[in-house]
Amino acid sequence: MNGPIQLHVHAQAGVARTGRLCTLRGEVRTPAFAPVGTYGSVKGMTPEDVSALGADMILCNAMHLQVRPGADQVEEMGGLHTFIGWKGPILTDSGGYQVFSLKDFVKVSEEGARYRAPLDGNWRLLTPESSTRAQEQLGVDFAMALDECIEWPADRDRVARSTARTTRWLKRCQAARQQPERTALLGIVQGGFYDDLRVAHAQEIAGLDLDGYAIGGLSVGEPLEDMLHTLDVAVPHLPPGKLRYLMGVGLPIDIVEAVIRGIDLFDCVLPTRTARFGQLFTSKGRLTIKNARYARDRGPLDPDCPCYTCQSFSRGYLRHLFLSNEILAPRLLTLHNLTFYQRLMARLRGAIALGGTEGETALAALRTKARLWMEPVPG
DSSP states (O other), X not given: OOSSEEEEEEEEETTEEEEXXXXXXXXXXXXXXXXXXXXXXOTTOOHHHHHHTTOOOEEXXXXXXXXXXXXXXXXXXXXHHHHHTOXXXXXXXOSHHHHHTTGGGEEEOSSOEEEXXXXXXXXXXXXXXXXXXXXXXXXXXXXXXXXXXXXXXXXXXXXXXXXXXXXXXXXHHHHHOSOTTTSEEXXXXXXXXXXXXXXXXHHHHHTTOOSEEXXXXXXXXXXXXXXXXXXXXXXXXXXXXXXEEETTBOOHHHHHHHHHTTOOEEEOSHHHHHHHTTEEEETTEEEETTSGGGTTOOSOSOTTOOSHHXXXXXXXXXXXXXXXXXXXXXXXXHHHHHHHHHHHHHHHHHHHHTOHHHHHHHHHHHHHHHHHHTSXXXX
16 A cells, blocks of 8 residues: 555546545545544444444544643553544544634734633644644544634635645645654645635645645535535546545535535534434434424334434433433434434445446435435424
């Protein structure tokens, strides 16, 4: 295998593709969805739970882990995989988005981002060099380059200046690498919602011959149509033989539409976060478990779901757990939502594997279903 990761495409339907992403710690079936374990834990789930429901990789956040417990400590404990007990590949976000979301508690300069950590109130400096070093210390399989995330909407001049800084920071991340044979580096395409800026940035960083490429600055409140247009504009300018990752997305319909446009990898807190608030994705639509209509409902969350939650418990019991603030409730609901997402990815892979026109027809059918999944459960 040349480099720390290698993408092998097995089949295509239009520009959608399925295959294997080979890493030093195993293979990831693509297109893939990585559950989010910000601090090294997918909330409420054990590593065995996450693996058993079909996830091949997870995402953690390097910035948060730098603050607590510290990259040095994780390195001393044998690296992040050993520390958290996860055997598969791990991708870490640099934390750029989280830092910039602090707004009044961050000061951005060419050097990096100086921010006040919510944990202890101390000011810290996140630079391309420190971010790259921390991710290599963690020993992860995929490291994200530090980029500058900005507000939406933003005017053209602001986006252009930020995108240029993201490129400069990316080159500094490249120069700071000490273990390129072990940890892949992914660059992030920015450019806001200006087509020419997106194309230029995609072309520029594609020329840096990175291990993979991500598209950032989306799913920040813009209409779905704008996100999909940006993908249509940017994706064709990324190297066809390299990983394409859409950061922080999202809803099932977002994922289906992005796969149709050639995206290989996704992550999002949505399935775990919504589960903790009692919002479930099912084959019949979106379900809110606290609703009174489920108080005496003996049926499962989703009769078509094979997960432990659906095979073992009624809606009535799950509603009781949720309203009683029992710790078991978010665990069982999270397990269901993550299963729903992994089954979606398996369906997408199966549709693409049909190839050609047959595969495109199967993807169109999944698109129709995904739109229905966004509606409330009827009744």
